[in-house]
Amino acid sequence: MKRLMIYLLLIIAALFFLLPLYVMLATSCKTMPEIYSQGILALPSHWNFDAWQHAWSAATIGAGSQGIHPFFFNSFELVIPAVIISTAIGAINGYILTHWRFRGANLVFYLLLLGTVFPFQIILLPMAWVQGKLHIAGTLIPGLVMVHVIYGLAFTTLFFRNYYVSIPHDLVRAAQVDGAGFFRIFWRIILPLSTPIIMVTAIWQFTMIWNNFLFGVVFTNSDQQPVTVAINDLVDTVTSVHMWNVDMAAALIAAAPTLLVYVLAGKYFVRGLTNGAIKG
Amino acid sequence: MVQQHKKSFQRRDQIIAGLMLSPTILAAIFFIYAFILWTIWLSLTRSTILPSNHFIGLANYRDLFGSSRWWRSLSNLGVFGGLYVLISMTIGLVLAILIDQKVRGERLWQMVFLYPMAISAVVTGVAWRWLLDPSYGLQAIIRSLGFSHFHFAWIDDPDLAIYTVVIAAVWQTSGFMMAIFLAGLRGVSADVIKAARIDGAGTVRLYTRVILPSISSTFFVAFILSAGLAIKAFGLIIALTGGGPGYSTNVPTIFMYVFSFERGEMGVGAASALIMLLVMMIVVLPFVLLDARRRA
Numbered sequence: 001m002k003r004l005m006i007y008l009l010l011i012i013a014a015l016f017f018l019l020p021l022y023v024m025l026a027t028s029c030k031t032m033p034e035i036y037s038q039g040i041l042a043l044p045s046h047w048n049f050d051a052w053q054h055a056w057s058a059a060t061i062g063a064g065s066q067g068i069h070p071f072f073f074n075s076f077e078l079v080i081p082a083v084i085i086s087t088a089i090g091a092i093n094g095y096i097l098t099h100w101r102f103r104g105a106n107l108v109f110y111l112l113l114l115g116t117v118f119p120f121q122i123i124l125l126p127m128a129w130v131q132g133k134l135h136i137a138g139t140l141i142p143g144l145v146m147v148h149v150i151y152g153l154a155f156t157t158l159f160f161r162n163y164y165v166s167i168p169h170d171l172v173r174a175a176q177v178d179g180a181g182f183f184r185i186f187w188r189i190i191l192p193l194s195t196p197i198i199m200v201t202a203i204w205q206f207t208m209i210w211n212n213f214l215f216g217v218v219f220t221n222s223d224q225q226p227v228t229v230a231i232n233d234l235v236d237t238v239t240s241v242h243m244w245n246v247d248m249a250a251a252l253i254a255a256a257p258t259l260l261v262y263v264l265a266g267k268y269f270v271r272g273l274t275n276g277a278i279k280g
Numbered sequence: 281m282v283q284q285h286k287k288s289f290q291r292r293d294q295i296i297a298g299l300m301l302s303p304t305i306l307a308a309i310f311f312i313y314a315f316i317l318w319t320i321w322l323s324l325t326r327s328t329i330l331p332s333n334h335f336i337g338l339a340n341y342r343d344l345f346g347s348s349r350w351w352r353s354l355s356n357l358g359v360f361g362g363l364y365v366l367i368s369m370t371i372g373l374v375l376a377i378l379i380d381q382k383v384r385g386e387r388l389w390q391m392v393f394l395y396p397m398a399i400s401a402v403v404t405g406v407a408w409r410w411l412l413d414p415s416y417g418l419q420a421i422i423r424s425l426g427f428s429h430f431h432f433a434w435i436d437d438p439d440l441a442i443y444t445v446v447i448a449a450v451w452q453t454s455g456f457m458m459a460i461f462l463a464g465l466r467g468v469s470a471d472v473i474k475a476a477r478i479d480g481a482g483t484v485r486l487y488t489r490v491i492l493p494s495i496s497s498t499f500f501v502a503f504i505l506s507a508g509l510a511i512k513a514f515g516l517i518i519a520l521t522g523g524g525p526g527y528s529t530n531v532p533t534i535f536m537y538v539f540s541f542e543r544g545e546m547g548v549g550a551a552s553a554l555i556m557l558l559v560m561m562i563v564v565l566p567f568v569l570l571d572a573r574r575r576a
Contacts, residue, residue, distance in 0.1 A: 003381075006378050006381050006383060007383070009374075009378055010375075010378055010379075010383065010389055013371075013375060013378075013393065014389070014392045014393070016451070017392055017393055017395070017396065017451065017455065018392060019411070020396075020404075020407040020408065020411060020451065021395075021407075023407070023410065023411055024407050024410070027410065035416065036416075039416065039420060039421060039424055040410070040411075040416050040417065040420075040421065041421055089303075089304065092300055092301075093300075093301060093304050096297045096300060096301045097301070100293070100294060100297035100298075102294065102297070102298065108301070108305060110568075110572075111305070111308050111309075111313075112304075112308060113568070114312075114568075115308055115312050117508060117560065117564050118312070118316075118557060118560060119511055119512055119533070119553070119556045119557060119560050120512070121532075121533060121536045121537075121552075121553040121556050121557075122315070122316050122319050122553045122554065122556065122557045123311065123312065123315040123316070123319070124536075124540065124541075124553070125318075125319055125322055125331070125540055125546060125549065125550055125553070126314075126315040126318040126319060126322075127311070127315065128541075129331060150307055150311050151311070153304055153307065153308070154308065154312075157304065176289075176290060176293075179289070181289065181292075181293050181296075182293040182296045182297060182300075183296075207398055210400070211398075211399070211400030211401065211402075212400075212515075213400065213401060213402050213514065213515030213518070213519075214514050214515065214533075214537075217537075218537070218541060228400050228402045228403075228515065229402075231402050231403065231406060231519070232402050232406075232515070232518060232519050235406050235409070235519065236522065244410055244416070247406060247410070248406075248407075248410065251402075251403045251406045251407060252403075254400065254402070254403055255399045255400065255403045258398045258399065258400070259395065259398055259399065261398070262391075262395055262398035263391075266391055266394070269394075269397075269398060270390070270394065270459055273394075273397065273456060273459055273460075274459050274460060274463045
């Protein structure tokens with residue numbers, strides 16, 4: 001009886017969490033007349049992918065009718081360098097903070113810790129000004145990449161720091177006795193032990209940057225925008241008939257990469273969420 | 281001789297370490313801390329579309345707190361934040377406890393509850409905007425079941441629209457709260473649980489008297505995280521309601537964006553950003569102080 005209650009509650013919760021995804025999928029595969037007549041819960045009478053095609057290559061976003069695809073690729077152009085750079089610097093930083101202790105290391109730690117909590121609104125205006133002075137205002141590369149690298153560093157550094165703390169310092173000391181230097185120790189000893197934390201950090205950064213809206217909407221213009229901003233433009237566009245099926249297809253396209261990563265490597269994503277949160 | 285040689289190598293490496301770390305330290309000091317001071321300065325100037333150094337004291341703050349739109353944004357943050365923190369923590373805790381009962385398919389349940397965290401807030405907003413649409417969404421579904429007078433049009437109602445933001449935000453992050461609580465529950469030592477069992481504690485007593493009190497720090501973490509998410513919520517609300525109807529679902533993030541980047545009232549925007557930072561500090565500071573004391 002008690003077991004039954006537990007599973008019943010879990011199933012109800014699962015339905016609540018899955019409902020929006022189901023409705024989005026079903027809506028995206030119907031025609032608008034079918035949505036009007038059958039409602040949003042019914043399965044499509046036949047699976048129709050016109051809305052997906054329209055969302056991908058024809059929907060009106062901003063000034064043009066090019067569909068979502070250029071913005072989808074923009075997001076990749078943004079995410080790939082931003083993730084690689086912020087993760088690499090975070091790894092070196094974490095290594096230094098744990099195995100090259102120096103006076104003030106704790107201060108640096110708190111300096112960065114606060115860097116993970118403040119609301120980004122407080123830096124938007126100066127950053128916009130600086131980007132203007134550097135003549136990179138409104139650009140995806142390097143403008144938006146730079147913003148994401150800078151404000152991702154506090155997270156990546158703390159991820160690696162919290163992980164490298166558990167690598168015994170004797171390993172580093174022994175290597176030093178053998179004559180290994182700063183880079184050699186990192187390359188030969190630290191890095192080979194780092195696969196899990198690189199996965200956690202890279203997946204975390206990928207998800208955060210891909211899903212980010214605020215920096216995209218503030219720091220990029222028109223054809224440089226990432227996919228999240230384009231989705232919002234699409235849905236906001238006032239047309240005579242609101243094409244909900246196209247909106248849903250576009251939203252699913254925008255959600256697909258991070259969902260795919262989640263399904264393939266959810267373990268690391270969860271670890272990032274809980275580690276970053278609890279140990280940080 | 282050899283010893284001394286090693287020493288000098290180590291000193292060289294220490295210098296390399298310092299050099300490698302310094303760009304991040306300088307970046308943090310400039311792009312975070314100097315920018316905060318810079319925003320404070322902007323909030324004291326007559327900056328409009330472009331920044332200006334014309335000092336006008338607290339006039340922007342007078343404008344800010346004289347604006348009914350700002351007060352609405354603050355009260356919305358209070359209503360939305362309060363309900364969202366309470367509900368998402370409750371759902372998260374309940375789900376964590378359920379999953380902690382040695383259920384089958386534990387990983388699968390977790391995957392289902394947590395996947396919205398992997399989706400962008402904008403997509404979440406778009407999805408719920410559709411589900412909450414009075415003509416086609418939940419209202420229409422329930423009416424089609426025969427309850428023809430069922431009324432659920434919160435998203436179009438200036439007094440109720442803010443609650444739709446709560447629904448969408450709870451949907452997106454309750455699984456995150458679950459993951460936090462589950463990690464906490466799994467950290468309770470098996471001996472403590474066994475001892476309580478031997479003393480004859482039932483499941484309810486076991487949780488209320490033994491397990492939950494011992495994970496008080498987890499509650500604290502969950503509170504800080506969810507409060508932080510509430511203060512930062514932006515894309516979700518933009519996509520769900522656009523801050524409307526009117527400005528009935530404006531929150532400080534939206535107010536700041538609109539005044540700084542759409543209305544060209546940079547000074548007022550900067551002032552609102554500073555108030556946001558203060559709100560965040562009030563939420564986070566007790567945690568940082570407690571943590572510092574624990575480390576000391």
